[in-house]
Amino acid sequence: MIDSMKALVKARPEPGLRMESRPIPEPGPEDVLIRIRKTGICGTDIHIWNWDEWARRTVPVGLITGHEFAGEIVAIGAQVKGLAIGQRCSGEGHLIGKDSRQSRAGKFHLDPGTRGIGVNVDGAFAEYLCLPAFNAVLLPDFVDDEIGAILDPLGNAVHTALSFDLLGEDVLITGAGPIGIMAAAVARHAGARHVVITDINPARLELAARVADVVPVDPRAENLRDVIARLGMVQGFDVGLEMSGSQAALDQMVEAMVMGGRIALLGIPPGKSPVDWSRIVFKAITIKGVYGREIFETWYKMIAMLENGLNIRAIITHRMAAEDFAQGFEIMRSGSSGKIVLDWG
């Protein structure tokens, strides 16, 4: 009986990750053990690799990283109901408590005690992952393992994009990273009229145009006012999805919104940044912060949309064996790739 597994670990308090041998975790009575098939590399993993200020403050040394995964249930705890060995699954990587006011109201994604797999507790960059059964999300046949492995970031995109009614609306997305691009595809699917996406990286704008039916704009080359005129929009954008974390992008977004526009913020600025609040007040703009995915409404909606024609496969630009993780992180750090999926066999 093999009792050890390969795992990608923040082995030392310094940049990089190491593939190490770890004991296969033992599922508790309410857990499932998942044999990992595919994982996605996330921007969060890059922060952990780089060992930046946030990572040093947040991530314990010795942690198994990774939170985007798909796999197969290979063991279940004694008290788990409704799941069976052999089922394919992905899962919510935010571990929540059930005692807070928010959780007791059914708003699990707002539990203030949330901990993240691959960030605060051992994660999915390994041959096996132990996860509370509550967090497992079964995958229907039409969601294969590589799409299953990127449901977590697709869920960020879906949660943000579905924050506001998009039917017939003009939508501006700032930041054509993997999440911004997937949000563009979702906005299209949800019936937006125009979907404009901005980025300052031409490779990312090209990728956006390959994945979704969008108008890519480099704001250094073209003013959003000109784009609004070119598309025949009267005032500006009805809905903004900020997905870059850039102060400049948020400023441009506020300027390009209609009176009474609605903005959802997913992008995380690196620190405090000056905001011209008077513009936001006088434009009567609604701003919503978005964290994670709604548990489990976002999962339900995204799987339903994937069944019903949402196609985001082209956002996966690289596929490689887990052993080649260093190359995957190198490509991801270059900032020009889409999603990179590691295969754990």
Ligand code: NAD
């Ligand atoms: P990413 O870093 O791959 O993409 C961000 C993109 O923004 C890049 O392509 C970059 O070139 C672009 N950008 C930078 N400055 C810009 C500007 N001035 N105008 C337009 N675009 C600009 O990130 P991602 O993985 O796609 O994630 C998107 C954002 O969401 C990140 O800020 C990430 O930290 C954040 N995030 C938040 C949550 C959450 O729960 N709130 C979860 C996941 C990711």
Ligand code: ZN
């Ligand atoms: Zn992620």
